[in-house]
Amino acid sequence: MHKLLVDQPGATKFLLGNEAIARGAIEAGVAFTSTYPGTPSSEISLNFFQMSRESDLYFEYSTNEKVALEVAAAAANAGVRSMCVMKHVGVNVAADTLMTLAYVGVRGGLVILTADDPYMFSSQNEQDNRYYGKLSGLPILEPSSAEEAKEMMDYAFELSEQLQEPVLFRTTTRLNHSTAPVVLGEMKKRVTSGDFPKDPFNYVTVPAVSRKLHVKLLKNLEKAEALACESAYNFIKGSGGWGIICNGVSYNYVTDAVRDLNIADKVKVLRVGFSHPMPKTLIQSFIKDCEKVLVVEEGEPFMEEMVKAFAQEIQYTNPVKGKDPELFSRLFEFDPAMVRSNIAKYFGVSYDAKDLTDLSDIPELPQRPPTLCAGCSHRAVFYAVNQATEGAGTIRTTDIGCYTLGFLPPLSAGDFLICMGSSVSTGCGFSKTTDKKVISFIGDSTFFHSGIPGLVNAVFNNHDVNLIILDNQITAMTGHQPHPGVDMKGMNYNGFNQISIESVVKGLGVEHISVIKPYNVKKSIAAIKEAIAHKGVSVIIARQGCTLFEKSLKKHVGKPFYVSDKCKNHKNCLNDLGCPAFYVEEDKVRINAALCSGCGVCAQICPEHAILPLK
Amino acid sequence: MDITRLIIVAVGGQGNLLSSKVLGEAACRLGVPVRMSEIHGMAQRGGVVESAMIFGDAQSTIISDGEADLFLAFEPLEALRALNRCNSKTIVITNTSKLPPFTAAIGKGTYPDIEIIKGLIQSKVGQLITLDANALAKEAGNELSVNMVLLGALIETNVLPITADSIHEAISETTKKAFVETNIKAVELGRSAVKQ
Incomplete structure (x- = not known):
């Protein structure tokens, strides 16, 4: 049986963030899932695919993210709990659908997972998809850890059904690809089919209908904001005159920093896990007696700008900072030491930062870039x-x-x-x-x-x-x-x-x-x-x-090749192909038989026909 | 509980993700709090693969530069390259068996002499432990068990609250049945190679 289908409430498993997310969806009774694969979200879909082979869970690899969202949107409107998984840039492909689906809404729960990639470990940009929440008017949930992601998934489906809207579930690479002990919960029964009651004056988005739906969406936003203010995922830890507002993995770095700097009695931390709409009254009551406030968030100043706007409404004039040349950057990802030193700097806490190792005498090292496989x-x-x-x-x-x-x-x-x-x-x-x-x-x-x-x-x-x-x-x-x-x-x-x-x-x-x-x-x-x-x-x-x-698949394992004595060291093979199976030993070209897949391309381009298959 | 931070670096295909998984499972068995983080987008394309493991009561899943207490390298050049992760107290364990990158093969950069690598590392960290994990893996009966040899060497430092028995159990549960015996043998060879 698939390890994420095991019915063992209370058992602890060492799960990858993406596995915890997939399990969370299963525990929430998700019945319909779709995706276009994209790192760092891929393992969520892989697990859905595997589970769909041995259960009544429906899963599909759709042609692209737009298609994936459309099939899931219809399934959810037939009343079936559905989930659609993609990487951050995939949401751009699905954005046309997303923007108007927000008007139409859903009947059964629909969770849209967007896996953002700060630092661009495997992406072409590091856009911050929280803005899709703002752009579309949809709620956003952001967990901080693998175990919380699993738990929050059930809430995401509940919230979606409560508001009759899709919910954006935003993760970042460091959550998707982190592993931690996760306690399994009960699995809700999957309801795999429903019905679609016709109601064209609410479902066919001609202008007259959409004008009505936009009014509904804005009302929903108000409801969502009230829910965000009460949400257990927007919680406050500690007490003191300094305030820190943070989200996602930044919350982990803040928690560790507060302990390392020994300032638990001086600072209170607001972790925002329900981040759109931003919980206005909660934030206003959090900041009003703070001497100063620091916003710790990777990516864009999404929360910071809102906090500043909320502060203005209550005439709060103490400093609120986050993205700043002296503090946090909009670039790349954060790390624990960066967060620790910026907290110390902003609040004036003295601490001895560890000296970094002097590496000035390390020679320039040959690079090891990822490369096409041998035989590709x-x-x-x-x-x-x-x-x-x-x-x-x-x-x-x-x-x-x-x-x-x-x-x-x-x-x-x-x-x-x-x-x-x-x-x-x-x-x-x-x-x-x-x-x-x-x-x-x-x-x-x-x-x-x-x-x-x-x-x-x-x-x-x-x-x-x-x-x-x-x-x-x-x-x-x-x-x-x-x-x-x-x-x-x-x-x-x-x-x-x-x-x-x-x-x-x-x-x-x-x-x-x-x-x-x-x-x-x-x-x-x-x-x-x-x-x-x-x-x-x-x-x-x-x-x-x-x-x-x-x-x-143990298919096609060709015989490896070797460089025979006929070689006259033209090195065309080495210089024109860039195959990682090649190496040079005492100025002679050699092929690593363990890496060579036997494609034979090098043998065809050798002017001396010196490259031969191993017998 | 005290926090111990471990970084593992390897070249894609050397199997470090499996060794960190085994280590994590072993910690879970013993009730030791553990979190880990990996970047594996390019793992199978010959790039560098890094895992961070944090044992004890920390929330973070990554480790900042200079903050590794333990550093395990599957390849000596990558040990040297990632030295910014260490500090003057870090215990470093490195495989001495080289896996030259393709760039060095086509003359773009020179692979430093192994003794120079060792000397440079030694001069900057708390302790350096070296072993030829590839040779020991071969001795264990599977050239691909380099990861298990290094895992054995790692736990023998006794810095982590992880026992050899729990590693054996985690191997039995996590790795393919056909390889359990060689994997356990590889762990033991790694342990005895660094026994002081």
Whole structure:
């Protein structure tokens, strides 16, 4: 049985934040779940997927976040408790839906989880999604720890049903990817089906209906604010003349700092866990007798600005600070020492900060950037593109996935990237405005997610771009999730269909289409040359399963290669491919057999044919 | 309860996430408060993987620069790179077996001599313990049990309130059945390698 389905109330499990969140949803009786995978939220959906295989929980990997939210919105409006999981930038994709869903509301509980990524451990920006609460008018809950996240999930569903609105559940990487002992609770029964009573004058958002719904939304906001002021998740610890207001993981750093600085009798801490609408009267009564107030929050001054506005209403004129050149930054994530020293500085507490180790005599060390795996077919494609376009000025627009890593030398296969699906459309803009040939790279999952509209646009407006779809037949970057192009039957998952990328591309009217096997270097180069010579839209589908995934399935384990005595040290293999299986020993090129997957690309490009398979 | 902060650094694929999981499970069994935090977005792409584990009554799940009491490195270059996490009292344990990054292979930077690495670390921390965990893993019967060898060396320092028995139990529960025996052997080899 799946470890998160175990019925053992009171048992303590050492759970990842994301596991605790999934368990919390299960305990709350969630019955319908959807997602598009994205770090740091991916493990929540992975656990839902696994549990859906052995229970009546419904789960789907949806095409993108907008679709995921729409299926969940309808399920919730049929009265079924639903949850939709995405990373912070996924909410941008779903934002169109979110903004008007806030007007329409829900009947059964709907929790939308947004996993923010301060410091951008695995994201293209560090936007603070609390502003989505403000923008849409929806309530936001923010836990501080794995165990609280589990507990708060039940409340999130209750709150959603009470207000008849979706609830935004906001986490950050340090919560999603932290692990702690979590006590399991009772599991509510899942109600997996409901009904949708027709009421078009409340559900069909034509202007006349929406005018009415916006009034309802604002009334709901008032109700929510009253609830926030009373919420057990907005609590005060300690007493004293100094005030600290904090949220999320910052609360942990504040708690540790108050203990380390020995100031528990001087400071009171307001932890805001129900952060939109901000609990106005609670905050006003908290600050009114404080000598000064410090707001500790990662990201934007979301709470700080509100606290200052609330202070103005009650003519509170003592200092309120947070984001400040001398205190906290809007950049990146916080850490315990930073919070400790800023609290000490702001309130004038003396303490001996530890001297940092003097590292001035450490030599410059070789970097260890993440890189495409040994045998990754993306490398083979990028090499072939470099050969096919040698000497020709090209612009390479790229997209979000493992293949983004190809932007680094020696492959240099990426000049421009904004977000999911941007490769094709930005390619169109560059091709119209420069005299360079444009090549766009997109992964299979990303193509389905948001690449198709860009390709439609390219065909309709007759752009001159070559799109290479890097089809490794899985969503590799986030941990090998399925997507609409995956052969689910082949992986023993029944009940799915498979969509052929060729058929889609053909159906869109692309004139020049070719399919290549990336490990065949010569043929790949020839096909790329041909595609580039085509004036207009051309598409190459480069198909080869993800090496890492196939290794995990014990499929395709090729014989490793070695460098024989015929080697004359041209080092093309080393310098042009950047494969991590290679190393140099006493100026001789060598291949680490344990890493080599046997793709054979290096063997094909060696001018001396010196690279041979191990017998 | 006193707070002990441990940082583990490794190269993606060396299995440090499993070793921290085993350690955390062992702490849970003993009722020792524990929290940990990991960054594993790029774990399988050859980048550096870092775990922070905090034992005792702290709320934070991460460790600031200079504040590790214990520091375990799966690879000597990464030990040196992460030295900013340590202070003059930190106990450092490092594997001496090298895993040169690809950048060094193509001539972008030089991998420092192992004796220089040891000397630099020694000069800045409280205590340095070194062992060739790869050789011991091989001796245990599985080259991939480097993580368990290092786990053994770590608990032998007796800084953490974690017993060898609880580690054995956590291994039996957490790791794949076929590997339990070699994993326990690897832990024991790690322990005896650093026994003083």
